Amino acid sequence: MAVNAQRFLDDLHKLREFGAAGVGKGVVRPAFSDADIAARRWLADRFQEAGLQPHFDPVGNLFGLAPAPSLLMGSHSDSQPEGGWLDGALGVIAALELARSSQRPISVVSFQDEEGRFGVTTGSAIWSGKLPLAQADDLTDHAGTRFGDARARMQSLTQDFVNPAQFTGFIEMHIEQGPILDANAEAIGVVSDIVGIRDMVIEFSGQQNHAGTTPMHLRRDAFQALTIFNGLINERFRNVVTPQTVWTIGHVELSPNASSIVPGRVRFSMQWRDQDTDRLARMESIIRTTAQEVSESIGGDAQFGPMLGIEPVEMDPTLRRSLEHGAQTVALGNWRVMPSGALHDASNVAALMPVGMLFVPSINGISHDFAEDTAEADLVTGLKALEAALADR
Amino acid sequence: MAVNAQRFLDDLHKLREFGAAGVGKGVVRPAFSDADIAARRWLADRFQEAGLQPHFDPVGNLFGLAPAPSLLMGSHSDSQPEGGWLDGALGVIAALELARSSQRPISVVSFQDEEGRFGVTTGSAIWSGKLPLAQADDLTDHAGTRFGDARARMQSLTQDFVNPAQFTGFIEMHIEQGPILDANAEAIGVVSDIVGIRDMVIEFSGQQNHAGTTPMHLRRDAFQALTIFNGLINERFRNVVTPQTVWTIGHVELSPNASSIVPGRVRFSMQWRDQDTDRLARMESIIRTTAQEVSESIGGDAQFGPMLGIEPVEMDPTLRRSLEHGAQTVALGNWRVMPSGALHDASNVAALMPVGMLFVPSINGISHDFAEDTAEADLVTGLKALEAALADR
Numbered sequence A, B: 001m002a003v004n005a006q007r008f009l010d011d012l013h014k015l016r017e018f019g020a021a022g023v024g025k026g027v028v029r030p031a032f033s034d035a036d037i038a039a040r041r042w043l044a045d046r047f048q049e050a051g052l053q054p055h056f057d058p059v060g061n062l063f064g065l066a067p068a069p070s071l072l073m074g075s076h077s078d079s080q081p082e083g084g085w086l087d088g089a090l091g092v093i094a095a096l097e098l099a100r101s102s103q104r105p106i107s108v109v110s111f112q113d114e115e116g117r118f119g120v121t122t123g124s125a126i127w128s129g130k131l132p133l134a135q136a137d138d139l140t141d142h143a144g145t146r147f148g149d150a151r152a153r154m155q156s157l158t159q160d161f162v163n164p165a166q167f168t169g170f171i172e173m174h175i176e177q178g179p180i181l182d183a184n185a186e187a188i189g190v191v192s193d194i195v196g197i198r199d200m201v202i203e204f205s206g207q208q209n210h211a212g213t214t215p216m217h218l219r220r221d222a223f224q225a226l227t228i229f230n231g232l233i234n235e236r237f238r239n240v241v242t243p244q245t246v247w248t249i250g251h252v253e254l255s256p257n258a259s260s261i262v263p264g265r266v267r268f269s270m271q272w273r274d275q276d277t278d279r280l281a282r283m284e285s286i287i288r289t290t291a292q293e294v295s296e297s298i299g300g301d302a303q304f305g306p307m308l309g310i311e312p313v314e315m316d317p318t319l320r321r322s323l324e325h326g327a328q329t330v331a332l333g334n335w336r337v338m339p340s341g342a343l344h345d346a347s348n349v350a351a352l353m354p355v356g357m358l359f360v361p362s363i364n365g366i367s368h369d370f371a372e373d374t375a376e377a378d379l380v381t382g383l384k385a386l387e388a389a390l391a392d393r
Helices: A005-016 A034-049 A089-101 A122-127 A133-137 A147-152 A222-239 A277-297 A317-330 A345-349 A376-392 B005-016 B034-049 B089-101 B122-127 B133-137 B147-152 B222-239 B277-297 B317-330 B345-349 B376-392
Strands: A053-056 A062-065 A070-076 A106-111 A167-175 A188-194 A196-205 A246-248 A252-255 A265-274 A301-304 A308-310 A335-340 A355-360 B053-056 B062-065 B070-076 B106-111 B167-175 B188-194 B196-205 B246-248 B252-255 B265-274 B301-304 B308-310 B335-340 B355-360
Touching (some): A034 A089, A070 A089, A070 A345, A089 A106, A089 A167, A089 A376, A106 A122, A122 A345, A133 A147, A167 A376, A188 A376, A196 A222, B005 B089, B034 B053, B034 B106, B070 B345, B089 B376, B122 B133, B167 B317, B167 B345, B222 B265, B265 B277, B277 B301, B317 B335, B317 B376, B345 B355, B355 B376
Parallel strands (some): A070 A106, A167 A355, B167 B355
Antiparallel strands (some): A062 A106, A188 A355, A196 A265, A196 A301, B062 B106, B196 B265, B196 B308
16 A cells, blocks of 8 residues: 555644744644644554554653564654654654554654753653653753653653564654755755764853053954864864754853953853764864863863763664665655754664654754745655655665 | 061961961851951051051951051952962062161051952052942942942041052062963063953854754854854964963853754854954954854854953063062072963052062972962062062162
8 A cells, every 4th residue: 555645745744733923834842742742642543553552651752662672763842842743753743644544564753852842852762762851850850840840741641661672673754954956956865874973162261451541462352262272263264064963052151251251261151062072073083172272272271061962873784775775766866865964752762762853954954943935846755765665675 | 677488478378367267278258258368357457567557448448557658569359259379469568568677668558359250450540540439339249249338348448539640550460370481480570561352242143953854054053153253263363463362262052952962053252362452353353254254154143242351561661670589589590471361459459650560480380279279489589579579769
């Protein structure tokens, strides 16, 4: 039985009604909100109708279970506080449509709190064993609500954790959330790997002083140190990075941050991502050496916070080959292999079983915003690529 | 009659007891605090003993009036919230000692709120006519107290404003608050001018985006724009500035200021000071042109806030010559002519009469801090330079 493109689009639009923002196609459906729980109840009914057994685990991950063994497909149905209609939802509804239409047994999942109200990809991190439940329960959101209290809201629905051994692999479809496919007018991206991420807070100390009486040549200005550091690493990364590597200084905090005082201290975030662990390490070494060098040049000091990081995850070669076959079948010469710069539930699930991912374009690369969208033709092409990939297995 | 160095130092130490911080020689004596009012009452008694007529004006400026016409000397006795013992106090006590010892009539003044609890050099700004009293009354401190309510605390002491026509000129002695004299082991600085200041908030807008999925070459990163701007103006100022010119980016505010988001906006302060109005204008032109250029290069936008500024003030040539004579008499070859990078009450008084200023060193250039200090030998040298300057007139 072939996928039903209209049914798939209709379900996507129905899911969009839960937490509809009233601004474009945007949705407001953060993990454990009323809209999120209502959407999961609605999904559970759809799973039931499709002949799957609905199953909520203790942290709100919703499964639609086919008889074991089966392939698992899906993503997440929670959203950012101001989210788009496709981020996560697309992967869940596509999986549902494939479970309905495929000959082989396919289970579906919507992980909980991928968007990180409480942590980072919280639901799949707990299920995969990366994040112990007791530790997760003490995580709090920005308003101070504990994860433990939030998940208690779904207690009447939940059963035990699902045993991952019943799944033969995991495929996640997702919007790209970046501009590559859209800019190149390509319909599909087959993900090669999810990049690794490194994140570190750095602090430069100089000497706070009077902005009127301190001559330029005697200043030990922490903000000037930051700008010198930024220029130097941009220069020194050149021989190390690829066009896929990214790095960002997104958070900056001067002290005392007053217009007539030479800043004595600056704390800033340094984040970098790449699909190669060695490259991440070479970048770290440049960052540390340069920070030391710059802070010494102003007679100051550099402090490094703890290194946070998630390792790069390679997609399973067999699943990837099937997805490439599917892409080639429906979008001949109009697709590419690409890394994912964003994190996804698949990063966690990779600890349990082989995983593969498939991207469709985001218009103008926009995501995490009410304006997020993808042409419906591209949504359907993605669905058909998945269908063709399954036929290949 | 010669100045009495011991009496002068004793009075400085006595004044220090009002609001003594208990940390080094630090004082806590903000305008209109109990300690400030008690110190002013004590000063009024000392003025009386010296044969001067104590006179509080409606905003708390305290004069010790000699028979008209007279020279006026002094500074301020209020302090920063965490201040040093000499900032302001030195000029008042030195003036008192000279009024006691000089043959010619010398009036003394301690202006109120030079340190800007409510405004900028508030007391002398009102007396000089720059700041209307009704407008000043509505100024508030950080806690929300109105200037009008604060000055009411001294109402029982106050009389009318003093007529400035009775003074032939104004001389203010002050600590340098910067490192020049200390670094060069010089005893005295004769001030040539008080520099002008320009202050402007600038905002760059780029495009906020995902720090994982946005390739470097497609970013419109507002923080990167700021660092490029900073590098360019540092370069372009080279042909315009003198070693006395200063400029500072002291306040920076990224938006949304999150480690995994490419910053879409940055607001920052740009402040620059110089003794030459034309140079200040040339620097402004470089700043505006460069900001436009940089914001266009990231396909973004630059917004400029209102230009705030105080014009440079030249010291009176005759008074300056006398002070140079005094410096040369007591510190042969061991003094310099220099601009003041900090504002002082003399900036305002210059609107009413000829003004001159004399600096003594600050150890390590520290000021506005409990650690502020000056060697007692340097304090006495400064006093004797004033004495010699008066003998020259």
